[in-house]
Amino acid sequence: MPGWLTIAKWELMRSKLKFDARSIIMLIISLILVIAASYAASQTGMSMNQKIYLVAFSQPDVQPIIQTDQRFDYMLVDRYEATVYYEYGADMAIIGNNVYLGDTRKAASAGDALENTFKEYREIVLSSYNDINNTHPVWVTVHDLERPQDFQLAGATNTLDELSRGYNRTAGLDNVPGGREATSGTGSVRTGSSTISPEDIEALDAMQGKTFFERQTIATPSNFNPPVPFTAILYAFLFIFPIYFVSQFYSTSLMDERTNRKGELVLIAPLKSRDVVIGKTVPYLVITMAIQAAITLYILKMPSTLADVERVILILAAILPVILLFFALSFYSAILSRSFKELTFASVFLSVVISGYLFFPAMFANIHAISSISPITLIVRLIEGESVPMNTYLFSTLPFYLVAGAVYAFGTSIFREEDLFTQKSIGSKIIDCFEMFLSYRYGSVFFLSIIFIPVVYMTQLMLIVMLFNLPVPYSILAMIILSALAEEIVKSIGIYTLFKRKISEITFKNAIRLSILSGAGFFVGEKAVAVLTLAPIASSAFGTVMTMGALLLVPLLLHVTTIIISSLVMYWKGPDAYKYAVVAATIFHTIYNMTILRGLLF
Amino acid sequence: MKTVAKKEFKDLLTEKTFILAIIIQLFIASFSTFLVIGLTSFYDPTALGNVDFEGVNIGVVGTHDDELYNILIENNVHTYLYNDFIPAYGDFFDRKIDAIIVTPLGTAEGTDLLNVDIYLPKSEIKATVISLQLKESLEEYEQSVRDVRTQRLPGYSPIEFNIIKRGVHASSTFFEFVYVALLPLLVFTPAFISGGLIIDFITEEYERKTMDLLLASPASLLEIISGKAILAILIVPLQSFVWMLLLSMNRISISHSLQILLIVTLIASVLVFSSTIIAVFFKDRGVAQLLYSLMLIFLFMSSYLFTNSPLNLVTRLSIDSITAIESWTWTGIYLLLALFLYLATMLVIKKDPHNI
Numbered sequence: 001m002p003g004w005l006t007i008a009k010w011e012l013m014r015s016k017l018k019f020d021a022r023s024i025i026m027l028i029i030s031l032i033l034v035i036a037a038s039y040a041a042s043q044t045g046m047s048m049n050q051k052i053y054l055v056a057f058s059q060p061d062v063q064p065i066i067q068t069d070q071r072f073d074y075m076l077v078d079r080y081e082a083t084v085y086y087e088y089g090a091d092m093a094i095i096g097n098n099v100y101l102g103d104t105r106k107a108a109s110a111g112d113a114l115e116n117t118f119k120e121y122r123e124i125v126l127s128s129y130n131d132i133n134n135t136h137p138v139w140v141t142v143h144d145l146e147r148p149q150d151f152q153l154a155g156a157t158n159t160l161d162e163l164s165r166g167y168n169r170t171a172g173l174d175n176v177p178g179g180r181e182a183t184s185g186t187g188s189v190r191t192g193s194s195t196i197s198p199e200d201i202e203a204l205d206a207m208q209g210k211t212f213f214e215r216q217t218i219a220t221p222s223n224f225n226p227p228v229p230f231t232a233i234l235y236a237f238l239f240i241f242p243i244y245f246v247s248q249f250y251s252t253s254l255m256d257e258r259t260n261r262k263g264e265l266v267l268i269a270p271l272k273s274r275d276v277v278i279g280k281t282v283p284y285l286v287i288t289m290a291i292q293a294a295i296t297l298y299i300l301k302m303p304s305t306l307a308d309v310e311r312v313i314l315i316l317a318a319i320l321p322v323i324l325l326f327f328a329l330s331f332y333s334a335i336l337s338r339s340f341k342e343l344t345f346a347s348v349f350l351s352v353v354i355s356g357y358l359f360f361p362a363m364f365a366n367i368h369a370i371s372s373i374s375p376i377t378l379i380v381r382l383i384e385g386e387s388v389p390m391n392t393y394l395f396s397t398l399p400f401y402l403v404a405g406a407v408y409a410f411g412t413s414i415f416r417e418e419d420l421f422t423q424k425s426i427g428s429k430i431i432d433c434f435e436m437f438l439s440y441r442y443g444s445v446f447f448l449s450i451i452f453i454p455v456v457y458m459t460q461l462m463l464i465v466m467l468f469n470l471p472v473p474y475s476i477l478a479m480i481i482l483s484a485l486a487e488e489i490v491k492s493i494g495i496y497t498l499f500k501r502k503i504s505e506i507t508f509k510n511a512i513r514l515s516i517l518s519g520a521g522f523f524v525g526e527k528a529v530a531v532l533t534l535a536p537i538a539s540s541a542f543g544t545v546m547t548m549g550a551l552l553l554v555p556l557l558l559h560v561t562t563i564i565i566s567s568l569v570m571y572w573k574g575p576d577a578y579k580y581a582v583v584a585a586t587i588f589h590t591i592y593n594m595t596i597l598r599g600l601l602f
Numbered sequence: 603m604k605t606v607a608k609k610e611f612k613d614l615l616t617e618k619t620f621i622l623a624i625i626i627q628l629f630i631a632s633f634s635t636f637l638v639i640g641l642t643s644f645y646d647p648t649a650l651g652n653v654d655f656e657g658v659n660i661g662v663v664g665t666h667d668d669e670l671y672n673i674l675i676e677n678n679v680h681t682y683l684y685n686d687f688i689p690a691y692g693d694f695f696d697r698k699i700d701a702i703i704v705t706p707l708g709t710a711e712g713t714d715l716l717n718v719d720i721y722l723p724k725s726e727i728k729a730t731v732i733s734l735q736l737k738e739s740l741e742e743y744e745q746s747v748r749d750v751r752t753q754r755l756p757g758y759s760p761i762e763f764n765i766i767k768r769g770v771h772a773s774s775t776f777f778e779f780v781y782v783a784l785l786p787l788l789v790f791t792p793a794f795i796s797g798g799l800i801i802d803f804i805t806e807e808y809e810r811k812t813m814d815l816l817l818a819s820p821a822s823l824l825e826i827i828s829g830k831a832i833l834a835i836l837i838v839p840l841q842s843f844v845w846m847l848l849l850s851m852n853r854i855s856i857s858h859s860l861q862i863l864l865i866v867t868l869i870a871s872v873l874v875f876s877s878t879i880i881a882v883f884f885k886d887r888g889v890a891q892l893l894y895s896l897m898l899i900f901l902f903m904s905s906y907l908f909t910n911s912p913l914n915l916v917t918r919l920s921i922d923s924i925t926a927i928e929s930w931t932w933t934g935i936y937l938l939l940a941l942f943l944y945l946a947t948m949l950v951i952k953k954d955p956h957n958i
Contacts, residue, residue: 019889022884023884023886023889023893026884026893027889027892027893027896030893030896030897030900031896033896033900034896034899034900034903037899037900037903037904037907038899038903040903040904040906040907041903041904041906041907044906044907047778047782047906048782048786048905048906048911048913048914048917049778049782049914049917050908050909050910050914051909051914051918051923051924052778052781052782052917052918052921052923053923054923065761071778073923089922089925094763097762097763097764098763098764098766099763099764099765099766100766101765101766101767101768102768103768103769105772105777106772106777106921106922106923107768108767108768108772109772109773109774109776109777109778110774111765111767112772112773112774112777113774113778114763114765115765116774118761118763121761122760122761125758125761126748126752126758129755129758131754131755132715133713133714133715133751134713134751134752134754134755135748135751135752135755136715137710137715137716137744137747137748137751138706138715138716138718138740138743138744138747139715139716139717139718140718140719140720140740141717141718141719141720142720142722142733143719143720143721143722144721144722144723144729145691145694145702145721145722145723146723147694147695147697147723220744221718221737221740221741221743221744222741222744245892245895248888248891248892249888249892252887252888252891253888256809259809259810339802339806340802340805340806340809340887341799341802341803341806344798344799344802344891348795348798
């Protein structure tokens with residue numbers, strides 16, 4: 001039996017012990033409560049906006065209209081009192097056919113809300129007639145048409161953009177119902193929609209119910225909504241919540257081993273630390289995947305055809321890297337933190353960051369190409385029945401796989417007594433990882449830089465998400481500075497480790513040699529990433545910042561120069577001046593990038 | 603009790619975890635502003651300055667006398683008229699126009715359903731903008747057709763109200779997002795965090811076996827745990843206060859801020875006492891945290907169900923939509939709940955077998 005399997009079995013046994021009958025009963029009770037409350041909540045408007053506006057009126061016939069909306073609190077007063085509604089603290093008054101608003105912001109927004117309530121009430125009344133041709137005479141069908149992307153920001157069109165302009169012009173017509181026939185010259189003018197409108201009210205209700213989970217394509221004008229994909233966030237919650245819970249158990253279990261040196265026995269056993277880590281991870285991974293599979297089946301219903309099965313598998317394939325990243329980071333923070341408190345904060349912090357990375361781009365699924373950086377977008381698309389091409393899958397998941405892999409590798413390398421059971425500072429534990437890596441036979445700053453590429457890449461994508469809504473010149477400016485900083489840190493951290501831990505002597509020759517190695521490594525990795533995955537966003541301005549420079553030599557020179565700056569600062573001032581070294585290199589890097597991108601900025 | 607609280611406070615500061623907690627909240631806040639900006643741009647396109655709306659051109663496939671076409675022109679939508687779909691598609695592909703509308707064949711006087719086909723550019727933010735622009739015209743068109751057709755319905759009288767607008771413009775979506783979602787979430791986040799924090803405070807002592815050491819000191823279990831709980835509760839209003847300050851700096855005015863802080867503190871006590879009971883009862887961090895999270899979701903979901911749930915109460919107070927009697931009644935109810943849980947906590951600790 002392989003070593004990791006033994007550990008996995010232990011782990012399962014142990015967690016069984018932890019859940020005694022008492023806690024299992026409590027968990028089941030609270031789960032039932034949660035499900036009941038969520039069900040009850042989903043029957044309401046799912047908003048805590050009860051009674052936020054007060055409206056005064058004198059005609060009782062308005063009352064049923066107002067009562068359809070929980071936002072309104074009302075007071076039935078006589079006609080004179082209604083005219084002085086503001087004295088009673090009301091936001092507006094309905095007198096006759098006129099609605100008078102107060103002069104506050106709240107009153108203005110109450111007026112806006114009331115307008116919608118009237119509209120909705122009208123829909124309710126009209127729907128009660130079973131005569132769709134007269135009550136809902138107009139139907140809107142929305143079709144999505146593909147065309148070459150054109151980012152407003154990108155002043156510079158590079159080769160990749162040119163490539164996408166060679167887009168097959170007639171291919172898009174496949175999506176147009178009847179479009180093909182029209183091109184082939186059947187002379188069908190004004191190819192209407194082939195979609196059949198729902199014939200009765202029940203079908204209309206079914207439509208409206210469906211729009212919550214399915215992309216709306218046909219609706220009456222009043223129900224016609226812009227593609228704001230809030231459903232995407234719902235999916236993200238459904239998929240992410242279980243991961244968050246399980247990863248908490250996972251990190252607690254690791255921390256358990258560390259407190260009171262419980263895990264020492266495992267380390268003494270004739271097992272590689274790799275086996276221990278795998279063994280401790282696999283059970284949690286399997287459990288999470290099982291939960292995710294259940295969720296997928298719940299959303300998609302039981303698959304009946306082969307295509308459905310394929311979809312289920314693809315969704316699981318999209319969620320796997322997310323789970324791995326969550327686990328990798330919980331694993332690493334469980335090793336780094338010195339107490340449960342630290343662990344809680346670290347895991348909450350990381351969850352917030354990763355969730356942000358996952359959620360916000362997914363909000364723009366169906367709207368913007370940027371959204372495909374999040375695997376959740378893939379899931380949304382798969383659920384909506386769209387296909388996801390291989391390169392999109394790679395584009396959004398590869399960084400997750402690579403970062404998770406790197407974090408696990410670093411974490412495993414310090415999965416040893418002196419790092420697990422001593423009160424070392426977090427910083428020195430992190431440096432330990434690099435020291436371990438650099439003292440391997442093939443370890444060198446060259447490869448260290450390459451390994452960091454996905455980390456930098458994800459940080460930069462995260463920055464895009466966060467800076468996306470700053471006004472344009474500032475967002476690009478902030479992006480340039482912050483991505484330069486990220487790049488400079490990872491390039492120089494290896495050299496810092498070597499100098500600080502006295503693995504190589506601090507000489508001028510060494511500083512230059514290591515700088516060239518590290519800079520070249522970063523350059524190689526960066527170009528590899530650009531070629532592999534950056535195509536989908538390369539034409540946006542943000543993409544340009546990341547992959548800048550079609551000329552190959554200039555960026556190489558830049559990477560080497562900036563790292564030489566930081567290693568020379570360390571050579572003159574000693575490794576403790578690392579902070580200043582990075583700042584100096586960042587400044588230089590930023591200035592370079594600004595000169596290249598000045599066309600975009602000014 | 604005081605000394606325990608002091609010790610925990612010192613620990614909290616030295617471990618820098620508290621600072622991390624603040625950073626987390628800042629993160630959430632920055633995400634929220636991201637959301638606010640995102641939402642306003644969806645619902646109020648003019649708020650998004652840097653997208654050029656003038657540049658949106660729409661191709662209409664139809665004839666000059668189409669009612670929908672005329673409504674679009676009246677609403678100042680930039681339109682180009684085509685008599686066939688194919689040339690419109692060609693222009694769409696070459697980015698001369700950004701959407702195509704195929705007007706329906708029937709008329710309002712007829713009896714057939716009228717189908718409007720809209721072709722939008724896939725995965726472009728313009729699609730959202732265009733949908734918003736078109737919605738108004740489409741609704742107008744629907745209304746004009748309905749004016750003709752609803753006369754055929756027996757006993758139907760349309761509701762007509764003029765909403766007389768004053769100078770103030772506000773979209774209800776934005777207003778409600780700020781006061782219904784953002785503000786309550788921000789002020790209660792510290793309370794949610796404190797509930798989790800107290801579990802760590804307590805289970806850590808058990809798992810590191812330091813509880814016995816603490817018990818050997820003159821402090822009793824009750825004192826030790828109360829000290830921890832008091833600290834966890836007291837840091838909540840401080841953080842919430844900072845949030846409210848930040849919001850008001852962003853010109854979001856908040857009424858009754860003191861009463862809101864009081865409610866937040868009461869809810870923090872409810873959460874902290876509940877998780878204290880859970881932690882003392884189960885002593886295992888994983889189990890306790892899981893139960894706490896489930897409880898939190900349960901409470902959150904339940905607050906959708908009734909008016910004056912803590913979140914709703916904060917919303918109503920902040921925009922001055924509640925009478926003093928009603929708000930203080932509910933504050934009293936939450937005070938009673940907190941007191942009840944405090945007594946329950948004392949009982950659980952006294953009954954705890956670890957208590958010597």
